Amino acid sequence: MKKLKFIGNPLLQSREKINMSSDKKWLTLKTTEDNEEFVVEESVAIMSNVIKNMVEDGCASSVIPVPRVKGNAMGKIIEFCKKHTEESDEKVLKEFDAEFLNLGPDALYDLMVSANFLEIKVLLDSVTTKVADMIKGKSSEEIRNILKIENDLSAEEIEESRRENCWTRQE
Amino acid sequence: MKLKQERPSRYVPSRSPTPSPSPSPSPSPSPPPSPVRHPSRVWSPPPAPPLPPILNDTDRALIASRMVEVSCPFSCSSLGGTTSVIASRNRKRKADDTTICNIPTSLLHNIFLLIPALTLRSMTKLVCKEWNYIISNSNFVKDHSTRNASGGFLVQKCVHGKTSQSYLVEIRDDTNAVTIHPTNLVFETVIATSGGFLYVKESRGTSKLSIMEAVSGKKLNLPPSPQPRAWLLFSGFAQDRSTGIYKVVRLYTVASDNFCFVLSLGVEHQWRPIDVRSFYCKSFKTMTICAGRYVYCATRSGSCYFDIITFDAETESIYYFPTTYVKIGYDYTLLRMEDSLSLMSCNRNYKWKVWRFNISNPHVWERIYKIDLSEQRLLIERELSKGDVFIKPIAWLRNGELILFRLTYPSQCCIAYDVGKGDSFWFEFPDDGDTGKTVYFNISEIFSLNKP
Numbered sequence: 001m002k003k004l005k006f007i008g009n010p011l012l013q014s015r016e017k018i019n020m021s022s023d024k025k026w027l028t029l030k031t032t033e034d035n036e037e038f039v040v041e042e043s044v045a046i047m048s049n050v051i052k053n054m055v056e057d058g059c060a061s062s063v064i065p066v067p068r069v070k071g072n073a074m075g076k077i078i079e080f081c082k083k084h085t086e087e088s089d090e091k092v093l094k095e096f097d098a099e100f101l102n103l104g105p106d107a108l109y110d111l112m113v114s115a116n117f118l119e120i121k122v123l124l125d126s127v128t129t130k131v132a133d134m135i136k137g138k139s140s141e142e143i144r145n146i147l148k149i150e151n152d153l154s155a156e157e158i159e160e161s162r163r164e165n166c167w168t169r170q171e
Numbered sequence: 172m173k174l175k176q177e178r179p180s181r182y183v184p185s186r187s188p189t190p191s192p193s194p195s196p197s198p199s200p201s202p203p204p205s206p207v208r209h210p211s212r213v214w215s216p217p218p219a220p221p222l223p224p225i226l227n228d229t230d231r232a233l234i235a236s237r238m239v240e241v242s243c244p245f246s247c248s249s250l251g252g253t254t255s256v257i258a259s260r261n262r263k264r265k266a267d268d269t270t271i272c273n274i275p276t277s278l279l280h281n282i283f284l285l286i287p288a289l290t291l292r293s294m295t296k297l298v299c300k301e302w303n304y305i306i307s308n309s310n311f312v313k314d315h316s317t318r319n320a321s322g323g324f325l326v327q328k329c330v331h332g333k334t335s336q337s338y339l340v341e342i343r344d345d346t347n348a349v350t351i352h353p354t355n356l357v358f359e360t361v362i363a364t365s366g367g368f369l370y371v372k373e374s375r376g377t378s379k380l381s382i383m384e385a386v387s388g389k390k391l392n393l394p395p396s397p398q399p400r401a402w403l404l405f406s407g408f409a410q411d412r413s414t415g416i417y418k419v420v421r422l423y424t425v426a427s428d429n430f431c432f433v434l435s436l437g438v439e440h441q442w443r444p445i446d447v448r449s450f451y452c453k454s455f456k457t458m459t460i461c462a463g464r465y466v467y468c469a470t471r472s473g474s475c476y477f478d479i480i481t482f483d484a485e486t487e488s489i490y491y492f493p494t495t496y497v498k499i500g501y502d503y504t505l506l507r508m509e510d511s512l513s514l515m516s517c518n519r520n521y522k523w524k525v526w527r528f529n530i531s532n533p534h535v536w537e538r539i540y541k542i543d544l545s546e547q548r549l550l551i552e553r554e555l556s557k558g559d560v561f562i563k564p565i566a567w568l569r570n571g572e573l574i575l576f577r578l579t580y581p582s583q584c585c586i587a588y589d590v591g592k593g594d595s596f597w598f599e600f601p602d603d604g605d606t607g608k609t610v611y612f613n614i615s616e617i618f619s620l621n622k623p
Contacts, residue, residue, distance in 0.1 A: 113274075123283075135282070140297040149298055150299060153299060
């Protein structure tokens with residue numbers, strides 16, 4: 001079942017009205033994985049380099065199919081882009097980002113991969129910093145637990161690394 | 172802001188012509204114009220006995236892994252440009268494809284660039300094979316060390332002239348937290364440091380020289396140095412940036428003849444003489460500072476003439492820059508700042524003027540900073556020591572932004588001052604009970620991931 005999500009003026013009820021407003025151009029982004037459609041202003045959508053190039057090259061019709069991005073990730077991305085196009089105050093944006101990125105590792109992963117695919121540099125930088133912060137203070141065991149990574153290092157490799165770092169205090 | 176040195180350098184020793192650079196205001200990467208070379212008598216080595224193989228297998232591996240670029244099957248992108256689209260990998264995907272343990276390599280690369288080297292080396296590497304591989308890759312190492320100059324340095328504590336303990340100190344960029352790790356490096360004197368390596372004399376009385384990596388302590392023994400009948404003027408090591416090879420240089424001089432020997436680490440097993448022009452060196456009081464591609468040797472004569480003898484690792488030549496009189500106060504210190512030489516002068520009043528020697532404009536010292544620590548002085552005198560105390564600059568860290576001072580008494584305390592922000596903090600070394608004289612050496616980027 002197609003779900004139509006309006007991201008824009010909540011007072012506007014119908015799709016026709018959106019399409020006919022002359023001062024703003026609207027695009028529909030359709031995630032092909034789960035067939036969700038998102039209607040956004042063009043100024044918001046072109047925060048993504050991929051979409052920007054498509055629009056500039058003229059190969060974008062009003063509906064743009066977006067592969068490899070899931071519906072909920074797309075929603076979050078659009079929310080992010082919208083906020084960043086509206087606000088220019090650094091402090092407000094920083095607070096927003098901190099709130100926004102308060103997600104679990106899986107959601108962060110989705111966001112990061114999608115931002116990389118759509119080439120949204122600002123979002124990618126923020127998510128990368130967040131993940132780096134998550135890793136920074138932790139020991140390898142904790143990192144593995146949080147990110148659910150299998151430990152496939154052999155015993156000798158671990159021993160060799162420990163020997164190399166013999167001058168550090170044992171954690 | 173230039174100093175008052177409008178007159179061209181008159182102080183030219185009569186015997187040798189100075190390099191006459193046409194004032195080329197070109198930015199740094201261009202090498203200075205080549206000096207006029209005298210066809211000086213080339214010193215030929217006496218018939219040497221066949222040298223035993225100096226590099227054993229460990230040493231060979233030690234250098235080989237540094238020299239050879241590991242070809243990386245994964246593509247690494249840097250954060251500066253546009254991020255790349257996900258590279259498809261032929262990796263056996265785990266069952267659940269969309270968990271965070273399946274982050275594409277290029278994204279992992281970007282994440283790791285933001286993590287300080289110490290954490291990367293001790294913890295993050297040990298998480299799983301793939302992360303280990305990424306962090307050990309030499310492309311990544313290069314990328315990381317260009318981004319993160321961690322303000323780390325080595326401290327060598329001397330008690331009554333004998334070295335007792337060395338410490339590696341790291342200062343975090345963001346929080347200014349200081350961590351001090353005791354090390355078990357064993358050496359007698361440090362001749363020079365550059366890029367995380369120490370050029371040391373192993374033990375007293377012997378002429379065993381080696382290059383050590385500061386973090387892990389691995390070392391490479393150098394072949395015995397040549398012994399021409401001349402005085403050793405200076406010795407240092409620098410990196411030829413175009414090939415990545417480190418070269419060690421020793422310059423001897425007698426009368427006005429100069430003999431210079433170069434050894435390329437990992438490539439040569441013997442010191443090789445190079446042809447240098449003769450210049451007359453006015454004094455033997457030298458101070459050697461190795462900064463990236465150049466080895467600067469500043470000779471002092473009288474009170475404040477600094478002639479700079481420079482060895483350029485890339486062109487393997489020696490330049491001599493006589494300096495005109497630099498108007499300075501009483502105490503002066505030469506320090507390495509990033510890749511150039513800086514001079515700090517102080518009139519014992521907690522105010523310093525800082526100059527920098529720019530190799531592309533070698534006859535002028537550029538004045539860059541004026542540092543005033545009079546406010547901190549009151550704090551220091553009140554809290555840290557009773558009575559008159561002076562502080563001496565010992566190192567520039569963080570790409571020339573943080574200057575570290577040492578108190579003359581108590582000598583365990585250090586003050587760091589951030590030139591950009593204007594704030595300062597202090598810390599002290601653990602007092603092991605011996606109140607010996609503490610000697611400091613600066614190595615920037617010691618926590619780089621360069622695997623020896």
